[in-house]
Amino acid sequence: MDSGSTDPTRSVVLDAGDIGRAIRRIAHEIVERNKGAADLILLGIPTRGVFLANRVAAAIAQIDGDGVAVGALDITLYRDDLRLRPARPLESTAIPAGGIDDKVVVLVDDVLFSGRTVRAALDALNDIGRPRGVQLAALVDRGHRQLPIRADFVGKNLPTALAEQVRVRLIELDDIDEVTIEGGAG
Amino acid sequence: MRHLLSAGDLDLPEACLILDTAAQLASVTDRSVKKLPTLRGRTVVNLFFEDSTRTRISFEIAAKRLSADVINFAAKGSSVSKGESLKDTALTLEAMGADAVVIRHSASGAPHRLATAGWIQGSVVNAGDGTHEHPTQALLDAFTLRHHLRAGTGDLAGLRVAIVGDILHSRVARSNVLLLRTLGAQVTVIAPPTLLPYGVNDWPCAVSYDLDDVLPHADAVMMLRVQTERMQAAYFPSVNEYSRRYGLDMRRLNLLPPTAIVLHPGPMNRGMEISADVADSSRAVMVEQVANGVSIRMAVLYLLLGGMADEDRRDQ
Amino acid sequence: MTNKSTVLRGVRPYGADPVDIIVRAGVIAEIVKAGTGSGQVVEADDLIALPGFVDLHTHLREPGREDAETIDTGSRAAALGGFTAVFAMANTSPVADTAGVVEQVWHLGQATGLVDVYPVGAVTVGLGGEQLAELGAMATSPAQVRVFSDDGKCVHDAAIMRRALEYVKAFDGVIAQHAQEPRLTVDAQMNEGLLSGQLGLTGWPGVAEESIVARDVLLAEHVDSRLHVCHVSTAGSVEVIRWAKSRGIKVTAEVTPHHLLLTEDLVATYDPVYKVNPPLRTSADIAALRAALADGTIDAIATDHAPHPHEDKDCEWAAAAFGMLGLQTAFSIAMLTMVNSGLLDWHTLADRLSVRPARIGHANGHGQDLLVGAPANIAVVDPSASWVVEPATFASKSRNSPYAGMTLPGRVVHVLKAGKASVLGGDLTC
Numbered sequence: 001m002d003s004g005s006t007d008p009t010r011s012v013v014l015d016a017g018d019i020g021r022a023i024r025r026i027a028h029e030i031v032e033r034n035k036g037a038a039d040l041i042l043l044g045i046p047t048r049g050v051f052l053a054n055r056v057a058a059a060i061a062q063i064d065g066d067g068v069a070v071g072a073l074d075i076t077l078y079r080d081d082l083r084l085r086p087a088r089p090l091e092s093t094a095i096p097a098g099g100i101d102d103k104v105v106v107l108v109d110d111v112l113f114s115g116r117t118v119r120a121a122l123d124a125l126n127d128i129g130r131p132r133g134v135q136l137a138a139l140v141d142r143g144h145r146q147l148p149i150r151a152d153f154v155g156k157n158l159p160t161a162l163a164e165q166v167r168v169r170l171i172e173l174d175d176i177d178e179v180t181i182e183g184g185a186g
Numbered sequence: 187m188r189h190l191l192s193a194g195d196l197d198l199p200e201a202c203l204i205l206d207t208a209a210q211l212a213s214v215t216d217r218s219v220k221k222l223p224t225l226r227g228r229t230v231v232n233l234f235f236e237d238s239t240r241t242r243i244s245f246e247i248a249a250k251r252l253s254a255d256v257i258n259f260a261a262k263g264s265s266v267s268k269g270e271s272l273k274d275t276a277l278t279l280e281a282m283g284a285d286a287v288v289i290r291h292s293a294s295g296a297p298h299r300l301a302t303a304g305w306i307q308g309s310v311v312n313a314g315d316g317t318h319e320h321p322t323q324a325l326l327d328a329f330t331l332r333h334h335l336r337a338g339t340g341d342l343a344g345l346r347v348a349i350v351g352d353i354l355h356s357r358v359a360r361s362n363v364l365l366l367r368t369l370g371a372q373v374t375v376i377a378p379p380t381l382l383p384y385g386v387n388d389w390p391c392a393v394s395y396d397l398d399d400v401l402p403h404a405d406a407v408m409m410l411r412v413q414t415e416r417m418q419a420a421y422f423p424s425v426n427e428y429s430r431r432y433g434l435d436m437r438r439l440n441l442l443p444p445t446a447i448v449l450h451p452g453p454m455n456r457g458m459e460i461s462a463d464v465a466d467s468s469r470a471v472m473v474e475q476v477a478n479g480v481s482i483r484m485a486v487l488y489l490l491l492g493g494m495a496d497e498d499r500r501d502q
Numbered sequence: 503m504t505n506k507s508t509v510l511r512g513v514r515p516y517g518a519d520p521v522d523i524i525v526r527a528g529v530i531a532e533i534v535k536a537g538t539g540s541g542q543v544v545e546a547d548d549l550i551a552l553p554g555f556v557d558l559h560t561h562l563r564e565p566g567r568e569d570a571e572t573i574d575t576g577s578r579a580a581a582l583g584g585f586t587a588v589f590a591m592a593n594t595s596p597v598a599d600t601a602g603v604v605e606q607v608w609h610l611g612q613a614t615g616l617v618d619v620y621p622v623g624a625v626t627v628g629l630g631g632e633q634l635a636e637l638g639a640m641a642t643s644p645a646q647v648r649v650f651s652d653d654g655k656c657v658h659d660a661a662i663m664r665r666a667l668e669y670v671k672a673f674d675g676v677i678a679q680h681a682q683e684p685r686l687t688v689d690a691q692m693n694e695g696l697l698s699g700q701l702g703l704t705g706w707p708g709v710a711e712e713s714i715v716a717r718d719v720l721l722a723e724h725v726d727s728r729l730h731v732c733h734v735s736t737a738g739s740v741e742v743i744r745w746a747k748s749r750g751i752k753v754t755a756e757v758t759p760h761h762l763l764l765t766e767d768l769v770a771t772y773d774p775v776y777k778v779n780p781p782l783r784t785s786a787d788i789a790a791l792r793a794a795l796a797d798g799t800i801d802a803i804a805t806d807h808a809p810h811p812h813e814d815k816d817c818e819w820a821a822a823a824f825g826m827l828g829l830q831t832a833f834s835i836a837m838l839t840m841v842n843s844g845l846l847d848w849h850t851l852a853d854r855l856s857v858r859p860a861r862i863g864h865a866n867g868h869g870q871d872l873l874v875g876a877p878a879n880i881a882v883v884d885p886s887a888s889w890v891v892e893p894a895t896f897a898s899k900s901r902n903s904p905y906a907g908m909t910l911p912g913r914v915v916h917v918l919k920a921g922k923a924s925v926l927g928g929d930l931t932c
Contacts, residue, residue, distance in 0.1 A: 074210065077224040077252075077488070087187075087493035089203055090210040127219040272818050293820035294691075294702035295772030302771070303816070316820070318702030357702060383699030384707070 007182050014156060014179035019139070019170075022155030023052070026137050027059035029153050033135070034104055037064040041100055041131075043073040045109045045121055046091030051172040052139055053108035069096035073107070078120035100129040106153075110168040112138035115149035140179055142166050189301045189310040190486055193321040193361035193368075201368050202341060205329050207485035208478070209338060214251060215477065225254035228491050231284040233275065234313070235261045235291040240452060241313050241323075244476070245288045248483035254491070257284070272296060276305035284308050285491055294318035309490040317355045323451050324361035326482040328369055330475050331406055334447050343370030348400045349391075350376045350432060351410030351459050354383050354421075358451045359410060363391050374400050378432065380421045381412075397432055401441040408449040409434050409460045425458060435461040439469060447471050507531065507541025508921070513551045513882060515872045517848040523551060525878040528921035533874055544926065546882050549915055550848055553856040554586025554879035556868050558649070558678070558756055559732060559804035560829065562588075562619070564610065565603070566595025571809035571899045573610040573619055578897035579807070579829040581616040581924040584881035584914040587860065587868040588617050588829075592624040593654040599624035599635035601643040608645035616924045616932075620865055623647040625666045625677060629655045634666060641673040648864040651678035653732055654779075656714060658684050663718060667727035676728040676754075676862060679718050681739070682780065686710035691820060693766040693781045701770060703819065706781045708736035715739045719746035719753050730862055731755040733806050735780040737790030744799045754862050756804035757791050759835035760826055764904060774815045774822030775904050778808070795854060796845035802859040805832045809900030827903040830896055833883060834910035841885075842911060856881075867920070878921040887913035897930070 044053030050072045061067040074091040137153035142160045230249040249256045286309040294316030301310040314320040353359045373391035448470045456462045510523040522539030524532040562576035592598035604621040611619025623640035627633045629652045640647040657663045694705025722729035768776040794800040808825025840846040860869025870876040893901040917925035
């Protein structure tokens with residue numbers, strides 16, 4: 001499956017240490033921007049966004065002892081490209097008890113690219129409740145936005161060509177923490 | 187998945203995918219906005235040649251929660267005694283651009299014909315055909331069993347399910363035997379020999395004539411509706427005798443293990459196959475079955491219509 | 503014209519060595535060394551000559567359902583299938599239960615002239631099963647009816663069946679019974695077995711046929727009359743008939759081509775082209791039917807040719823009509839199932855397709871050995887040919903063939919009926 005190791009164009013842009021530092025920095029910025037962790041809810045976007053949200057939440061708990069509510073928000077049913085592929089299996093949605101009304105929701109995703117996933121997430125949030133505010137955290141922002149969306153917290157800005165693939169691998173799923181760029185013109 | 191015609195067509199991963207999808211969709215029912223945009227612009231036709239308000243409404247709510255346009259086409263009462271009306275109706279629906287047809291029909295195999303005769307392009311969902319199958323009922327029953335007895339995940343390996351009543355004429359029983367078997371459950375069908383199909387001993391389930399024998403070893407018991415007109419056709423001597431031998435009353439409920447649950451596809455004949463106190467007891471999960479039916483039908487419609495259309499898939 | 507000779511050149515009677523068969527004045531005039539006969543030559547090199555086939559069981563639908571078939575179109579289909587005589591069942595509208603109706607069918611058949619159409623008379627008025635039809639009037643009419651049947655329905659009342667068997671003795675008639683116990687087959691849709699239970703289609707148990715066959719052979723024995731069992735479909739019926747014949751009971755029986763080949767498994771498609779009565783059975787039944795036809799327990803292959811308009815088959819199973827086309831595929835199915843399997847040779851196949859059915863129905867002039875002096879009712883077939891079944895090309899008005907798309911062996915090439923060619927080179931002559 002993973003042909004990356006033999007791909008000559010493959011390069012590691014973030015290793016495990018980089019990812020850990022990025023997550024801690026994002027955690028600090030979230031706490032600083034929101035003046036603490038009260039009323040915060042981190043919602044990871046499946047699949048890897050959920051693991052990242054959990055890591056950010058753990059990092060926030062080290063900064064602000066009260067910790068932060070964390071959950072998952074599957075956006076499959078709100079995608080605008082459903083008809084381009086066979087029906088996809090749904091991922092889990094888990095909204096922390098108490099809901100999102102009047103809370104500040106921080107959406108957490110691995111890669112920010114076209115912005116369509118975030119657009120779908122905003123639609124999904126709209127049907128679940130009325131948060132006081134919504135912020136966006138992404139481990140990598142690779143540019144090429146197709147919608148007027150920007151991240152509030154970014155682990156790394158990564159200029160890429162459209163043809164290149166950014167792959168995030170996380171220990172929880174992939175046995176390694178790393179971000180790579182693959183493919184492209186070579 | 188192009189159509190849902192028979193529970194027997196589902197393999198274990200497909201069956202689990204439907205149940206898992208339904209589990210995710212179930213949360214929509216608890217939200218203030220009970221609607222998803224997923225099937226916006228898609229048209230679902232409920233084509234009911236037989237009265238079944240409950241099933242039709244369940245499919246209708248499911249389709250509407252996914253934002254599909256729903257057309258209810260009740261063909262009963264119109265000139266359906268002649269067979270060509272199924273074809274003519276299908277051609278009409280095709281001309282109207284139906285993406286899916288949910289069909290209930292008194293003739294076994296009518297959904298197969300609709301799906302394979304070349305009359306329509308869209309997906310066909312069997313909402314009960316004659317004495318053949320009712321796959322979404324089996325799926326919602328499996329969902330209910332999984333929720334209560336398997337913590338809402340995985341298959342039903344080892345679960346012991348008793349299905350009691352008019353197996354011969356029951357599409358619910360046929361679909362459940364097939365699906366529960368696929369999910370790994372051990373099914374026993376219980377009925378007087380007159381209400382068991384010829385060849386039932388070769389079905390993938392155990393067979394018993396004695397309800398009291400089976401109940402102490404059942405994790406769930408599913409009571410089927412028995413129609414009193416079967417009595418006129420000499421399938422059993424009297425309502426009283428049937429009820430005494432095969433009805434679920436409090437005495438028999440107490441034979442069940444303490445965690446076992448009671449299902450019924452509805453509508454119930456209280457006092458016939460199930461006593462009123464059992465129907466109203468905490469062990470009975472009929473109300474949940476109805477709610478789960480909406481989630482299952484949402485899942486089926488999403489998996490059939492939520493991706494690219496079949497003809498586009500072929501083009502790729 | 504009657505003095506003109508037609509020569510079937512190089513033809514092999516029953517597959518034997520090639521000869522020239524010279525036909526004159528409606529009979530086989532001479533059989534001479536191949537290549538030596540003179541007259542109008544019909545090339546038949548390497549083709550096999552058999553006595554023209556006789557079908558004891560067809561539905562020509564006229565009068566009443568001319569949208570499905572007529573005596574004319576049915577005769578054409580029959581001729582193309584190698585038949586020179588067919589028995590037209592009585593379940594028309596009006597029912598063939600009076601001398602008037604059978605006379606009309608007889609005359610329409612004669613007017614077409616491609617095959618001899620023998621009307622079957624109804625046993626009971628309107629096929630109602632309650633009052634005997636005027637069997638004697640039909641027997642003495644110009645149609646000279648000898649076969650009586652309520653086919654499509656069973657003469658289920660034992661007393662009526664007994665009286666019918668007795669009554670036809672006066673003119674050596676035969677009662678052809680559609681053996682189906684009605685109470686055991688209410689709403690029946692397919693063979694009762696594991697599959698019917700799975701498909702949710704009401705079962706038609708073999709015992710519903712076997713119990714009537716058993717009753718009827720005992721009645722036939724008791725009143726010493728002739729019984730013919732239509733479309734035997736189960737191994738159990740075969741056993742009963744074998745037993746009855748061993749006792750000397752005057753019972754004959756037929757089997758359809760489809761019951762020699764097709765099994766109930768086809769019903770799983772829910773395609774009504776496979777809906778037929780009696781229903782398709784199991785492979786064990788097929789084996790028993792083939793063996794019975796081979797050993798003569800079953801006397802004849804009869805098509806039960808049952809044309810239906812498209813709309814009666816292009817629908818859901820329960821709403822569809824029972825029946826399949828058979829005339830234009832019967833020979834190929836018989837060859838496939840009985841000759842290619844080694845169960846029958848050409849002589850014995852001719853016996854089951856021609857000789858015995860003609861004898862059972864008193865189709866005089868048909869079913870005679872290919873000998874000098876015999877009426878020239880001859881089917882010439884090509885055993886090495888194969889063809890793809892395309893119902894759209896059939897002469898029948900209907901298209902409900904279960905063999906559509908199948909490649910079948912053997913082809914009917916020429917047919918002579920009373921010395922006159924009805925089919926030449928696989929095409930009708932008129």
